[in-house]
Amino acid sequence: MTRSFVLIGRAMMHPRLKLARDLGLLWVGQIGTKGIAFLAFAILARRLLPEEYGAVEYAMGLATLATLAIDGGLGSVGVRRLTQGHQSAEDLVALIPAAQLCLAMLIAPAMVLFTWVYTDDANALKLTCLVALSLFIPPWKQDWLFQAKGMMTHLVLAQTVRVSTFMLGCVLMVRGDADVVRVGFAEIGSVVFATAYLMTVQHRHVVPLRLRFALHKLMDLMREGAAIGLGAICWALFQYAPLLILAAMAGMTDTAYFGAAHRLGVSLVTFSWLYHFNLYPVISRRVQGDRTALASLTRMSVRVCAWGGIGLALALALAAEPLLRLLFGRGFERAAEPFRILVWTFPLTLLSGHARWILIAAKRGNDMLVSQVAGVAAAIPAAWLLIGPLDMGAVGAAAAMSLACAVVWIVSQIYTHIRGHDVPVLPALPAMLVATLIIAAAHMLALDPLMATTIGITLFLAAAFAFDHHLIAEVRLLIKGAAPRTTLHPHQPAPDGASH
Numbered sequence: 001m002t003r004s005f006v007l008i009g010r011a012m013m014h015p016r017l018k019l020a021r022d023l024g025l026l027w028v029g030q031i032g033t034k035g036i037a038f039l040a041f042a043i044l045a046r047r048l049l050p051e052e053y054g055a056v057e058y059a060m061g062l063a064t065l066a067t068l069a070i071d072g073g074l075g076s077v078g079v080r081r082l083t084q085g086h087q088s089a090e091d092l093v094a095l096i097p098a099a100q101l102c103l104a105m106l107i108a109p110a111m112v113l114f115t116w117v118y119t120d121d122a123n124a125l126k127l128t129c130l131v132a133l134s135l136f137i138p139p140w141k142q143d144w145l146f147q148a149k150g151m152m153t154h155l156v157l158a159q160t161v162r163v164s165t166f167m168l169g170c171v172l173m174v175r176g177d178a179d180v181v182r183v184g185f186a187e188i189g190s191v192v193f194a195t196a197y198l199m200t201v202q203h204r205h206v207v208p209l210r211l212r213f214a215l216h217k218l219m220d221l222m223r224e225g226a227a228i229g230l231g232a233i234c235w236a237l238f239q240y241a242p243l244l245i246l247a248a249m250a251g252m253t254d255t256a257y258f259g260a261a262h263r264l265g266v267s268l269v270t271f272s273w274l275y276h277f278n279l280y281p282v283i284s285r286r287v288q289g290d291r292t293a294l295a296s297l298t299r300m301s302v303r304v305c306a307w308g309g310i311g312l313a314l315a316l317a318l319a320a321e322p323l324l325r326l327l328f329g330r331g332f333e334r335a336a337e338p339f340r341i342l343v344w345t346f347p348l349t350l351l352s353g354h355a356r357w358i359l360i361a362a363k364r365g366n367d368m369l370v371s372q373v374a375g376v377a378a379a380i381p382a383a384w385l386l387i388g389p390l391d392m393g394a395v396g397a398a399a400a401m402s403l404a405c406a407v408v409w410i411v412s413q414i415y416t417h418i419r420g421h422d423v424p425v426l427p428a429l430p431a432m433l434v435a436t437l438i439i440a441a442a443h444m445l446a447l448d449p450l451m452a453t454t455i456g457i458t459l460f461l462a463a464a465f466a467f468d469h470h471l472i473a474e475v476r477l478l479i480k481g482a483a484p485r486t487t488l489h490p491h492q493p494a495p496d497g498a499s500h
Helices: 002-012 015-047 050-071 074-083 089-118 122-134 143-148 152-173 182-206 215-250 252-287 291-318 320-328 332-342 345-361 365-387 393-418 426-445 449-467 471-481
Strands: none
Touching: 015 050, 015 152, 015 252, 015 320, 050 089, 050 122, 050 182, 050 215, 050 252, 074 089, 074 143, 074 215, 089 122, 089 143, 089 182, 089 215, 122 182, 143 152, 143 182, 152 182, 215 252, 215 365, 215 393, 252 291, 252 320, 252 332, 252 345, 252 393, 291 320, 291 332, 291 345, 291 426, 291 449, 291 471, 320 332, 320 449, 332 393, 345 365, 345 393, 365 393, 426 449
16 A cells, blocks of 8 residues: 555656646645635634724735735746746846835835725724735745746745744634734734745745845836736726725724625635636637637536536525624624625636636737726726615625626627637526526525525526536536646736736
């Protein structure tokens, strides 16, 4: 038995299987770290009052936007220049952190000022100040360098160190609502440990640590990364803008309930990114070849994603109340109502991914950027209208986010059609119709959540196999056909934003 494991281990370390190992690490890293982070916030929700937990979700949401702005697409530029031989690693590791530190010096104070002006919550301001300090640490992490060098193991380990340290800090330091500010110290500590690990590996095994402020070179880097950085910011903005607007207009208690629903919903989006990341190599080959074959692939994938994604969203929506209570504790049943709306961002993102990743494969990144800008343009005014004048609170924020995802899908579909790569939508309609009827029936009959979930999913599965007799066979074909022979080019942005 031991000999068998040794042989398997040696086989997996074969150079030809490096891609498979990297993809496996990617899956484990994304799912594992998301799970640990989710557990940390579930613990915080149980130990803090809703108002304090809302302040935590607000500060962390604002930090996500600030982190993407500080990255500025420079990491992607670094990977591109290094892998294509346009610039040396020694030069890039000195310039990129310098440029990002310059951005941090502008963005960190802007975060604090934004919170001071638009929120009336002392804990939110204190937490924002602490996470703003943490923004000066990630420029030294330089995970783009490890990506370019194919050292994925270190990236996964660093991310694991970060989320594990954060969870440990929250468990040990945050005992009650009076300790809410300590979450900020846990965040700083987690970033310090993860960054210190990568800095040590970089200095010993890759290139020495350096810092160089050459103005003309820094400006050149920022110009090149602007479009990529803007795309990442736009994707995060229509996901987090409703949360920030809710905090400013409705207060931290509503933000807590929306934040819990939002955290669970955003975690689901990771699976969309992983699915399309694996499908991307096949799409990339067929975009350059037979368009009929591409249409056939996407039609099959849309059908599978519709039944799978909508089915999962349906189950979560029907079981929302007991699920939120189980995950976040008593009192968070109030998060069920916004979650029932927000959960549909998962199938919307999963289905729209076909058009968005085709645009990337066809080198139409600017078209994808326009679709993301359209999502932001829909999310912000919708959130203001629904949360403020219409007084819908957390439900309004969830509706604004779902609307933004729908707009991104529509605009991406339009651009894909203009570029001559049609993505069929009709295969998704049966699943949409069945889910709508089940939700309407559950609401009219006022069924118990667990009973509604059991009956609803049974009917949904029966309808899936009734409409699509070959559904299981199509899933098997996708698994075989999507086995990647290559990966997403390192400098391409992730349309789902999950890599951030």
